[in-house]
Amino acid sequence: MYLFPLLATLAAGCGGTKKNAPQPIPDGNYTGQFRLIHVHSDTRTKDTLKTNLQISMSQSLAFKVTGDTSTLHAGSYGTFTANGDYGSINFDDKTYPTTGTPTKTHLNGSYQFLINGDKLEMEAFGALDTLVLQYDLQRVN
Numbered sequence: 001m002y003l004f005p006l007l008a009t010l011a012a013g014c015g016g017t018k019k020n021a022p023q024p025i026p027d028g029n030y031t032g033q034f035r036l037i038h039v040h041s042d043t044r045t046k047d048t049l050k051t052n053l054q055i056s057m058s059q060s061l062a063f064k065v066t067g068d069t070s071t072l073h074a075g076s077y078g079t080f081t082a083n084g085d086y087g088s089i090n091f092d093d094k095t096y097p098t099t100g101t102p103t104k105t106h107l108n109g110s111y112q113f114l115i116n117g118d119k120l121e122m123e124a125f126g127a128l129d130t131l132v133l134q135y136d137l138q139r140v141n
Contacts (some may be wrong), residue, residue: 022084023115026057030120032137034073036105039130055107055137063091065107074104082113089113089122105133 036049053067061079069075078094093108111122111133118139125132 023082023087023113025082025084026089026113026115026120027059028057029140030055030057030137031067031140032120032135034105035132035134035136036072037132037134039132041130053135053137054140055135063107069104072104074102074106076106076108078108087112087114107135111135 031054032052034051034053038047039045040047049072051068051072053065053069053073056064056066057080061081062077063080064077065073065075067073067075074093074095076093076095078092078096080089080091082089088110089112090110091107093106096102096106096108109124111124113120113122115121120135120137120139122135122137123132
């Protein structure tokens, strides 16, 4: 999972005429781990916080986050759009605060995603690449 950004970069940068196979659009119920990784800009050391979540995604392009949402990640719901050709997905969290800074992470904004069988991996970068949001999920139905 930690090699995902490197592999995605290499896949995008390896020119030629070969095109990667499109990713299917996520659909169903997934369970697994969310990781918030803070990379210290001065030392490049990492601090990682983790929690277990469930994410439901439907063909109507709606999502819902449940599970351990008590401290690190917010329970939420909203809509999403996905582009399987580029392995990108954008979430619009309807519970994201319109003002101020949220106290918990929300599934909101742009992510890269990869589906391998029943496994769904999503990753986003933020705050000048010192913050990484990772979801390592398994489809349960």
